[in-house]
Amino acid sequence: MRAPDPGSFVGQPAAGSAALAVKAQGVSLTFETSDGDVQALADVNLDIPEGDFVSFIGPSGCGKTTLMRVIADLERPTAGTILVNGVTPEQARLKRHYGYVFQAPALYPWRTIERNVALPLEIMGLAPALRRERVEHYLQLVNLSGFERKYPWQLSGGMQQRASIARALSFEPKLLLMDEPFGALDEIVRDHLNEQLLRLWNQTGKTVVFVTHSIPEAVFLSTKIVVMSPRPGRIIDVIACDFPRDRTLEFRETPEFLKIAQRVRAGLRSGHSYDE
Amino acid sequence: MSDIYAVARPAAIRWHPAVVRAAPVTAVVTALMVIWYVAAVLMNWNIVRSQFERDDAPYTTGQLIAGTLDAERPLLPAPHQIVATFAEDVFGWPVTSPRSLVYHSWVTLSATFVGFLLGASFGIFLAVLIVHARTLQKSLLPWIICSQMVPILAVAPIVIVVLGSIGLRGLLPKAIISAYLCFFPVTIGVVKGLNSPDPIQLDLMRTWSATPAQIFWKLRWPSAVPFLFTSLKVSITISLIGAIVAELPTGAQAGIGARLLAGSYYGQTVQIWAALVAASIVAVGLIGVVDLIQRWVGQMMGARA
Numbered sequence: 093m094r095a096p097d098p099g100s101f102v103g104q105p106a107a108g109s110a111a112l113a114v115k116a117q118g119v120s121l122t123f124e125t126s127d128g129d130v131q132a133l134a135d136v137n138l139d140i141p142e143g144d145f146v147s148f149i150g151p152s153g154c155g156k157t158t159l160m161r162v163i164a165d166l167e168r169p170t171a172g173t174i175l176v177n178g179v180t181p182e183q184a185r186l187k188r189h190y191g192y193v194f195q196a197p198a199l200y201p202w203r204t205i206e207r208n209v210a211l212p213l214e215i216m217g218l219a220p221a222l223r224r225e226r227v228e229h230y231l232q233l234v235n236l237s238g239f240e241r242k243y244p245w246q247l248s249g250g251m252q253q254r255a256s257i258a259r260a261l262s263f264e265p266k267l268l269l270m271d272e273p274f275g276a277l278d279e280i281v282r283d284h285l286n287e288q289l290l291r292l293w294n295q296t297g298k299t300v301v302f303v304t305h306s307i308p309e310a311v312f313l314s315t316k317i318v319v320m321s322p323r324p325g326r327i328i329d330v331i332a333c334d335f336p337r338d339r340t341l342e343f344r345e346t347p348e349f350l351k352i353a354q355r356v357r358a359g360l361r362s363g364h365s366y367d368e
Numbered sequence: 369m370s371d372i373y374a375v376a377r378p379a380a381i382r383w384h385p386a387v388v389r390a391a392p393v394t395a396v397v398t399a400l401m402v403i404w405y406v407a408a409v410l411m412n413w414n415i416v417r418s419q420f421e422r423d424d425a426p427y428t429t430g431q432l433i434a435g436t437l438d439a440e441r442p443l444l445p446a447p448h449q450i451v452a453t454f455a456e457d458v459f460g461w462p463v464t465s466p467r468s469l470v471y472h473s474w475v476t477l478s479a480t481f482v483g484f485l486l487g488a489s490f491g492i493f494l495a496v497l498i499v500h501a502r503t504l505q506k507s508l509l510p511w512i513i514c515s516q517m518v519p520i521l522a523v524a525p526i527v528i529v530v531l532g533s534i535g536l537r538g539l540l541p542k543a544i545i546s547a548y549l550c551f552f553p554v555t556i557g558v559v560k561g562l563n564s565p566d567p568i569q570l571d572l573m574r575t576w577s578a579t580p581a582q583i584f585w586k587l588r589w590p591s592a593v594p595f596l597f598t599s600l601k602v603s604i605t606i607s608l609i610g611a612i613v614a615e616l617p618t619g620a621q622a623g624i625g626a627r628l629l630a631g632s633y634y635g636q637t638v639q640i641w642a643a644l645v646a647a648s649i650v651a652v653g654l655i656g657v658v659d660l661i662q663r664w665v666g667q668m669m670g671a672r673a
């Protein structure tokens with residue numbers, strides 16, 4: 093059923109042979125606060141193969157965002173080692189190996205949509221012609237052609253978030269880190285963007301790491317679901333979700349989907365009872 | 369069915385939007401004028417009566433009231449006296465004449481302008497330093513705050529004398545005093561503005577491994593622009609006040625401050641008021657100019673209309 097796509101160069105990765113986008117071994121992180129130390133991550137071991145779509149799911153405060161920020165070198169782990177595309181997170185950041193999408197679009201209000209998408213390219217020193225080409229391509233990919241000259245406030249929340257995804261893709265990183273990108277949007281928009289994101293992932297073949305606290309979203313999008321529990325943040329289950337990549341929203345009514353969702357829910361519940 | 373309600377409700381009187389907009393202001397101005405005229409009659413009453421008595425002339429209450437509104441050196445001049453003097457001082461002389469208010473306003477305005485440019489640039493410079501070095505914030509900020517606690521009227525003559533001794537006279541000492549007063553709001557506003565970007569926006573810059581210069585020019589500076597203009601509007605009126613104040617202790621020959629001083633020496637209250645009107649018109653004009661620039665910059669930066 094999958095539409096032939098000449099731009100796609102990565103299909104299903106062959107089992108076992110794919111390189112790792114992220115490799116975490118015994119990663120722990122403790123924040124020193126005025127109320128004493130808070131352990132945000134405890135002994136996290138995780139492999140994310142290239143080309144996968146991996147979701148971190150868990151209740152608020154379970155460290156899923158912190159783990160993402162460690163991958164992005166926005167936080168430093170206090171113990172353990174982590175490799176991103178085979179190098180340290182800092183090297184990966186300096187080499188611009190990943191694009192980060194935050195919960196809020198965080199577009200710069202004084203820049204038009206096209207200039208927002210071009211911002212990382214400006215910072216990375218791409219030639220103007222190449223910048224224009226990339227902006228056009230990625231705005232088209234997120235269905236925002238025709239909105240190049242609009243300012244962010246002229247767009248809806250969902251469109252702004254799509255622009256921020258185009259911005260993260262514009263410099264063609266291998267890895268896309270998405271921290272609850274649709275958390276602030278209503279469910280109808282969210283469903284729509286989930287479908288678009290899946291198509292986008294399919295077309296570009298990137299590795300996506302996705303933080304969410306929505307079970308349907310995680311199951312619908314992911315090839316692998318990492319269930320986390322709070323205080324301290326630990327991984328309590330990694331659930332494979334190897335369905336075909338061309339999923340549609342109807343997939344969410346199938347028994348297979350519900351079975352996985354059930355397992356995720358059970359994992360989350362066990363994590364909770366552990367704590368309370 | 370709805371037409372029943374339409375009939376039942378009396379038609380509301382629709383005023384022209386211009387009337388709606390102007391009405392509150394007009395009402396306040398009218399009230400002020402009434403209060404002013406009453407106050408002028410009351411305050412000048414004794415002056416005028418003693419004048420009549422000294423001249424041993426018979427007078428009626430009507431003549432007395434007319435006299436209070438037309439005295440040569442009233443305690444409180446009536447608005448029409450101020451308007452007349454103002455009009456004569458502005459239009460009655462060539463603009464280069466030392467008797468022209470336009471000439472004096474220009475002298476003060478040029479000092480204000482230079483002072484404002486100096487003060488605003490210095491204010492921005494300090495803000496950039498403070499934002500980029502935490503140690504500077506701790507060491508500079510107390511001094512900056514202290515500088516604003518010193519009464520400028522006491523400092524102004526010192527500045528004039530010191531600068532005069534190294535050969536600086538005229539416009540520049542006034543501009544420096546004006547700059548001294550007006551840099552402060554700019555520094556405070558711009559520090560706030562440069563620190564205003566969202567943590568997410570700063571994180572984004574980090575994920576793109578932007579250099580500090582790129583973070584400054586592409587994020588911090590544009591974020592600070594709205595704060596900058598708010599400060600500039602406060603600062604430009606302060607810099608006008610600074611220029612006028614600087615003219616007072618120095619016995620300046622020209623400028624709005626010199627006019628105020630001369631007026632109070634010779635008891636020319638009407639002249640003082642006319643100079644005050646000139647000062648307010650200049651101040652309104654200056655804020656208007658900053659406001660226009662702000663709108664233009666806002667448009668460039670995609671602000672909501």
